[in-house]
Amino acid sequence: MGRVNAFILSRTGSEVAMIPEVANHLINSGGKRLRPMLTLATAALSDYRGDGDVKLASAVEFMHTATLLHDDVVDGSEMRRGKLAARMLWGNEASVLVGDFLLGQAFKMMVEVGSLEALRILSEAASVIAEGEVMQLAAAKNTATTEDEYLAVVRGKTAELFAAACEVGPVIAGRPREEQAAARSYGMNLGIAFQLVDDALDYGGREAKLGKKVGDDFREGKITLPVVLAYRRGTAEERAFWKRTLENGEAEDSDLSEAMRLLTKHGAIDDTIARARHYGAIARDALGIFRGRAEAEALVDVVEFVTSRAH
Amino acid sequence: MGRVNAFILSRTGSEVAMIPEVANHLINSGGKRLRPMLTLATAALSDYRGDGDVKLASAVEFMHTATLLHDDVVDGSEMRRGKLAARMLWGNEASVLVGDFLLGQAFKMMVEVGSLEALRILSEAASVIAEGEVMQLAAAKNTATTEDEYLAVVRGKTAELFAAACEVGPVIAGRPREEQAAARSYGMNLGIAFQLVDDALDYGGREAKLGKKVGDDFREGKITLPVVLAYRRGTAEERAFWKRTLENGEAEDSDLSEAMRLLTKHGAIDDTIARARHYGAIARDALGIFRGRAEAEALVDVVEFVTSRAH
Numbered sequence: 001m002g003r004v005n006a007f008i009l010s011r012t013g014s015e016v017a018m019i020p021e022v023a024n025h026l027i028n029s030g031g032k033r034l035r036p037m038l039t040l041a042t043a044a045l046s047d048y049r050g051d052g053d054v055k056l057a058s059a060v061e062f063m064h065t066a067t068l069l070h071d072d073v074v075d076g077s078e079m080r081r082g083k084l085a086a087r088m089l090w091g092n093e094a095s096v097l098v099g100d101f102l103l104g105q106a107f108k109m110m111v112e113v114g115s116l117e118a119l120r121i122l123s124e125a126a127s128v129i130a131e132g133e134v135m136q137l138a139a140a141k142n143t144a145t146t147e148d149e150y151l152a153v154v155r156g157k158t159a160e161l162f163a164a165a166c167e168v169g170p171v172i173a174g175r176p177r178e179e180q181a182a183a184r185s186y187g188m189n190l191g192i193a194f195q196l197v198d199d200a201l202d203y204g205g206r207e208a209k210l211g212k213k214v215g216d217d218f219r220e221g222k223i224t225l226p227v228v229l230a231y232r233r234g235t236a237e238e239r240a241f242w243k244r245t246l247e248n249g250e251a252e253d254s255d256l257s258e259a260m261r262l263l264t265k266h267g268a269i270d271d272t273i274a275r276a277r278h279y280g281a282i283a284r285d286a287l288g289i290f291r292g293r294a295e296a297e298a299l300v301d302v303v304e305f306v307t308s309r310a311h
Numbered sequence: 312m313g314r315v316n317a318f319i320l321s322r323t324g325s326e327v328a329m330i331p332e333v334a335n336h337l338i339n340s341g342g343k344r345l346r347p348m349l350t351l352a353t354a355a356l357s358d359y360r361g362d363g364d365v366k367l368a369s370a371v372e373f374m375h376t377a378t379l380l381h382d383d384v385v386d387g388s389e390m391r392r393g394k395l396a397a398r399m400l401w402g403n404e405a406s407v408l409v410g411d412f413l414l415g416q417a418f419k420m421m422v423e424v425g426s427l428e429a430l431r432i433l434s435e436a437a438s439v440i441a442e443g444e445v446m447q448l449a450a451a452k453n454t455a456t457t458e459d460e461y462l463a464v465v466r467g468k469t470a471e472l473f474a475a476a477c478e479v480g481p482v483i484a485g486r487p488r489e490e491q492a493a494a495r496s497y498g499m500n501l502g503i504a505f506q507l508v509d510d511a512l513d514y515g516g517r518e519a520k521l522g523k524k525v526g527d528d529f530r531e532g533k534i535t536l537p538v539v540l541a542y543r544r545g546t547a548e549e550r551a552f553w554k555r556t557l558e559n560g561e562a563e564d565s566d567l568s569e570a571m572r573l574l575t576k577h578g579a580i581d582d583t584i585a586r587a588r589h590y591g592a593i594a595r596d597a598l599g600i601f602r603g604r605a606e607a608e609a610l611v612d613v614v615e616f617v618t619s620r621a622h
Contacts, residue, residue: 016446070411074404093385096407097444100381103411104438107418111431119430120422127415133408135327 003051004036007058011105022086022098026065029081034194035165036061038302042169042183045295052113052172059122060165062106067129067161069099074133075220079213118168125164132156141249143231143242145223151192159191166190182286186299189283194306196276199224200269201309203260215256221246225275229268238262273307280307314362315347318369322416333397333409337376340392345505346476347372349613353480353494356606363424363483370433371476373417378440378472380410385444386531390524429479436475443467452560454542454553456534462503470502477501493597497610500594505617507587510535511580512620514571526567532557536586540579549573584618591618 012023036057043053071077072085073092079085087095103126110119136153139145166187170179202217203226217224223246231242241258245251251259263269280303290296323334347368354364382388383396384403390396398406414437421430447464450456477498481490513528514537528535534557542553552569556562562570574580591614601607 014442014445016442016449018445018449019442070407074407092403093448094445096381096385097441097448100414101438101441101445103414104434104436104441107434108431108438111427111434114427116422116425116427120419123415123418123422125415127412127419130408130412130415131325131327131330134325134329134405134412137404137408138327138329 001033001037001040003054004033004040004057004061007054007109008061011058011062011109012102014101018090018094019098019101022069022090022094023065023102025083025086025089026068026080027061029083031061031064031081033061034302034306035064035161038162038165038187038190038299039169041295041299041302042166042187043173044169045183045290045293045299046170046173046175046179048169048173050172052115052118053169055109055113056118056122056168056172057165059106059109060161060168062102062109063122063126063129064161066099066102066106067133069095069102071133074137075222077216077220079216113172115168115172117171121164121167121171125160128156128160132158132160139223141221141223141247143223143227143239143247145228147225147228147232150223150225150228154192154195155188158195159188162191162194163188178289182289185286186283189279189286190303190306193276193279193283193303196225196272196279197307197309199226200272200276203263204269215259218245218256218259219251219253221249221251225272226263226268229271230263230266233266233268234262276307280304312344312348312351314365315344315351315368315372318365318420319372322369322373322420323413325412329401329405330409330412333380333401333405334376334413336394336397336400337379337391338372340394342372342375342392344372345613345617346375346472349473349476349498349501349610350480352606352610352613353477353498354484355480356494356601356604356610357481357484357486357490359480359484361483363426363429364480366420366424367429367433367479367483368476370417370420371472371479373413373420374433374437374440375472377410377413377417378444380406380413382444385448386533388527388531390527424483426479426483428482432475432478432482436471439467439471443469443471450534452532452534452558454534454538454550454558456539458536458539458543461534461536461539465503465506466499469506470499473502473505474499489600493600496597497594500590500597501614501617504587504590504594504614507536507583507590508618508620510537511583511587514574515580526570529556529567529570530562530564532560532562536583537574537579540582541573541577544577544579545573588618591615 008027012020014020039057039060040053069086072080072087073095077085078088110122132153136157139149163184167180167184170183227242231239245255283303284300287296287299319338323331325331350368350371351364380397383391383398384406388396389399421433443464447468450460450464474495478491478495481494542550556566594614595611598607598610
């Protein structure tokens with residue numbers, strides 16, 4: 001990971017001073033570097049020898065960073081990882097364009113590795129991520145979103161990059177199709193678990209741990225799994241509450257405590273965690289064919305780490 | 312070009328209905344398809360056989376379309392090619408995300424062609440384009456921008472994609488380095504000429520031909536070559552006018568006629584066209600090594616077409 005960090009920093013440089021300023025603000029803001037770590041781990045699990053894993057891991061982190069910059073513009077977010085979002089400091093314009101720059105840099109790194117298959121996987125991921133975000137934009141204000149529809153959004157906007165980050169490890173090592181599919185499945189399900197825990201934390205986490213305020217999703221009118229569950233389990237009157245606050249965008253700060261009460265009443269947060277554990281279990285089982293390998297054990301620990309963030 | 316159009320339309324599809332809506336609004340809005348045409352022409356000039364040129368040409372047009380979607384958000388533009396900009400119909404959010412989707416699709420197309428060298432050229436272009444836009448953002452309100460600084464912006468935000476579109480033709484045909492460099496040089500200088508003519512037209516073109524209003528650059532406070540020239544040739548009082556209207560953003564509709572008067576007084580529009588012709592001449596000469604080829608003659612005609620738009 002030290003080499004990934006060094007490589008990342010070497011590629012945010014530009015004669016245009018604003019680019020490294022904006023990029024490094026976010027890159028050095030204490031992200032967990034979970035996605036690049038997955039690429040290194042699956043490459044190690046595949047006995048990969050070379051430096052392609054470091055470059056692909058860095059490309060994955062750049063893609064993730066570009067997405068965050070654009071997301072914050074799309075959502076109008078003010079905070080990111082406990083700091084002001086880049087758009088609050090340099091404006092929406094710079095956030096859009098520096099995101100585009102990082103995406104271009106990500107593809108340059110992938111080209112350097114020279115694996116067309118890895119390029120195919122990651123460019124497909126770039127399209128699917130954007131597709132998931134547009135889907136969320138279209139569904140954002142619809143409290144009648146079904147759990148299946150919401151999961152389709154999560155697969156696109158979050159899990160696809162986890163899946164791609166894991167799949168490229170065995171791919172550059174030239175491992176058999178079966179192992180590539182196993183790594184992809186692990187990543188996809190870990191990514192879903194990760195997002196669902198995030199959704200739950202938004203209503204229950206402590207601010208310092210979260211890096212943003214409790215209830216941000218509520219204030220932004222985002223329909224996430226806790227709300228989908230509470231809406232479906234609620235009375236007509238409760239549904240009217242969710243419609244007023246989220247669909248009509250009339251949420252006031254004082255509404256958050258009522259939202260929390262309804263979520264608790266219906267066990268929506270606990271059940272969101274339970275759903276996350278289910279996907280975590282699938283991720284673990286996907287690694288079954290690597291049983292006994294130390295790297296596989298470490299990847300299983302990641303599942304535990306991700307799902308236990310909820311406590 | 313028929314095959315390019317068909318391929319483009321086949322790749323804007325998505326289950327997420329908003330994506331083809333937004334993408335096709337812009338793609339079908341009567342753009343000149345100049346950039347993909349350059350890829351087809353330089354591939355033909357290189358005796359390329361295969362369908363990679365159609366895919367790369369489509370990828371180039373997708374990169375261009377993604378840039379336009381993001382530009383209109385960054386500039387807050389209301390019109391594009393005589394129609395409402397996508398952001399006015401679907402919002403800034405959708406424009407950012409659909410741009411990201413198209414960029415992902417562009418890279419998928421390039422991967423299908425399988426040329427790592429073409430991928431390297433076009434991913435480098437994606438970074439440089441974004442860099443040029445950020446540079447423009449930083450320089451946008453500075454009336455003291457020098458002609459050289461402005462040309463650096465133009466190379467990045469416009470000419471780089473022309474250069475890359477031309478370079479990939481001989482690259483996928485496996486032609487010698489000398490021919491690749493000639494095609495790149497042609498594209499780069501044609502791109503600069505194109506942008507300078509555009510800058511001149513913004514102050515002098517007829518609205519129907521322009522697809523946007525005369526004086527849009529002025530109203531948006533953009534420093535383009537006509538202004539750079541008029542500022543440097545102007546009196547202290549005139550510089551104060553440019554500072555007030557562009558740098559301080561206090562331009563009123565009534566100021567446009569004064570701006571036009573100053574531009575005319577200093578011959579700034581005519582000289583912008585003269586500068587464009589200079590780059591057009593470099594583009595023509597770059598093709599010298601292909602003398603006698605019908606495709607080279609056609610590419611020379613493109614230079615004439617681009618620079619004579621000014622009349």
